[in-house]
Amino acid sequence: MSGTHTEKYEQQRREAIRSAAAVFAEKGYHGSSTRDIAEYMGIKQGSLYYYFKSKEDALTEVCLYGMQDYVERMNSISSSDQTFREKLVATITSHITKYREKNEALRVYNAERLYLPESKRTRLKELGTGYRQQLEQIFAEGIEKGEVRSSIDCQFAAHAVIGMCNAWGEFIDRHPDMDLFQLIENCVDLLINGFKQTENN
Amino acid sequence: MSGTHTEKYEQQRREAIRSAAAVFAEKGYHGSSTRDIAEYMGIKQGSLYYYFKSKEDALTEVCLYGMQDYVERMNSISSSDQTFREKLVATITSHITKYREKNEALRVYNAERLYLPESKRTRLKELGTGYRQQLEQIFAEGIEKGEVRSSIDCQFAAHAVIGMCNAWGEFIDRHPDMDLFQLIENCVDLLINGFKQTENN
DNA sequence: TGCGCAATCTATAGAACTATAGAAAACTAG
DNA sequence: CTAGTTTTCTATAGTTCTATAGATTGCGCA
Numbered sequence: 166m167s168g169t170h171t172e173k174y175e176q177q178r179r180e181a182i183r184s185a186a187a188v189f190a191e192k193g194y195h196g197s198s199t200r201d202i203a204e205y206m207g208i209k210q211g212s213l214y215y216y217f218k219s220k221e222d223a224l225t226e227v228c229l230y231g232m233q234d235y236v237e238r239m240n241s242i243s244s245s246d247q248t249f250r251e252k253l254v255a256t257i258t259s260h261i262t263k264y265r266e267k268n269e270a271l272r273v274y275n276a277e278r279l280y281l282p283e284s285k286r287t288r289l290k291e292l293g294t295g296y297r298q299q300l301e302q303i304f305a306e307g308i309e310k311g312e313v314r315s316s317i318d319c320q321f322a323a324h325a326v327i328g329m330c331n332a333w334g335e336f337i338d339r340h341p342d343m344d345l346f347q348l349i350e351n352c353v354d355l356l357i358n359g360f361k362q363t364e365n366n
Numbered sequence: 367m368s369g370t371h372t373e374k375y376e377q378q379r380r381e382a383i384r385s386a387a388a389v390f391a392e393k394g395y396h397g398s399s400t401r402d403i404a405e406y407m408g409i410k411q412g413s414l415y416y417y418f419k420s421k422e423d424a425l426t427e428v429c430l431y432g433m434q435d436y437v438e439r440m441n442s443i444s445s446s447d448q449t450f451r452e453k454l455v456a457t458i459t460s461h462i463t464k465y466r467e468k469n470e471a472l473r474v475y476n477a478e479r480l481y482l483p484e485s486k487r488t489r490l491k492e493l494g495t496g497y498r499q500q501l502e503q504i505f506a507e508g509i510e511k512g513e514v515r516s517s518i519d520c521q522f523a524a525h526a527v528i529g530m531c532n533a534w535g536e537f538i539d540r541h542p543d544m545d546l547f548q549l550i551e552n553c554v555d556l557l558i559n560g561f562k563q564t565e566n567n
Numbered sequence: 568t569g570c571g572c573a574a575t576c577t578a579t580a581g582a583a584c585t586a587t588a589g590a591a592a593a594c595t596a597g
Numbered sequence: 598c599t600a601g602t603t604t605t606c607t608a609t610a611g612t613t614c615t616a617t618a619g620a621t622t623g624c625g626c627a
Contacts, residue, residue: 195396198584212605313561321552332529351522359560360514413575
């Protein structure tokens with residue numbers, strides 16, 4: 166498959182995926198036309214079909230592109246030998262900075278993937294589940310090592326962290342001048358210590 | 367304006383708004399057609415324009431409908447004389463149960479409001495800002511009364527709570543058999559106490 | 568019963584959108 | 598420069614969508 170394609174083809178295809186990501190992120194999947202994507206990329210509407218079989222195919226590729234290195238980063242965080250707190254910081258940092266780096270593809274994955282038919286979503290589900298399970302594992306280890314209290318439900322915790330990151334991701338996308346460093350610090354502090362008054366204070 | 371309309375008209379208009387909410391929630395604003403909405407409601411496509419000036423107008427009404435009693439509930443929570451913890455529980459319960467009650471309109475507000483032009487969003491912004499400010503106020507009082515540590519940034523905290531509730535709202539919508547009571551308890555526990563090991567344990 | 572208004576329907580204009588087919592242009596190698 | 602290949606373009610068939618206009622049906626009241 167990939168052997169049959171030119172260097173330029175692969176390059177332009179990646180460009181097409183990035184363009185689709187940018188347009189989908191701004192207007193939503195159904196709100197975007199193939200003409201919008203082509204124009205963003207600087208080619209004509211019909212030419213886009215040299216790179217995508219269909220608009221749906223474009224969405225599939227964008228979602229995969231958005232998840233892939235995101236999951237890879239989680240792999241390396243999860244398998245490192247950092248403390249629970251360090252891993253939590255790394256996870257949140259990785260997740261949130263992805264939004265600032267203009268990885269529109271991740272936003273598209275979050276907001277639009279459900280418009281894909283089941284059949285085209287299995288790979289995406291695997292990636293998402295893998296990501297979540299690694300995060301659950303980090304919590305399980307945190308409990309073992311005594312850094313996290315044992316009453317924490319790891320599945321709940323993983324979902325909560327992911328949900329919070331996505332919520333802030335959307336937010337910082339609309340507030341480009343926000344201080345990410347401060348935000349990450351606040352998130353970690355809240356998640357680890359909670360709102361309540363500390364005893365020795 | 368409203369005086370010129372029949373009882374039946376008002377009733378059907380509410381029905382139209384609810385139908386639009388259901389359809390928009392499932393397919394997204396751009397993914398829904400006016401025919402979809404009309405069919406859901408049991409009338410013909412053209413008849414919908416007896417109740418909405420335009421599709422965009424329908425979205426505006428749905429978003430307003432979704433926010434309104436939501437904000438009202440927050441008013442009464444915020445002005446009650448409960449403790450911080452009680453108010454937090456009430457807020458999260460109100461927010462999360464709204465999703466289970468099939469208030470699709472709230473999901474539509476969250477996911478689709480940005481497709482409205484600025485001019486039609488000012489009222490919505492006011493409502494959203496009002497909601498958030500009341501939540502910030504709850505945190506400020508929590509700090510005053512010593513229930514919340516003073517290092518918490520109230521604006522950050524309010525956003526974090528709203529973001530987490532919305533994330534779980536989306537989730538429970540796809541998992542109808544989930545135990546909301548348990549979920550709410552977990553959320554409150556996490557937000558107040560955090561992940562970390564407690565001293566006396 | 569029949570008049571008048573309210574509510575819904577049918578039909579359609581006009582625009583936009585996806586996907587394809589085949590022509591044209593750009594590029595590569597000999 | 599030429600022939601073959603890759604990439605892009607033009608044109609369009611076939612659908613679908615929004616919004617409107619005018620006909621039709623249903624309803625309450627004199």
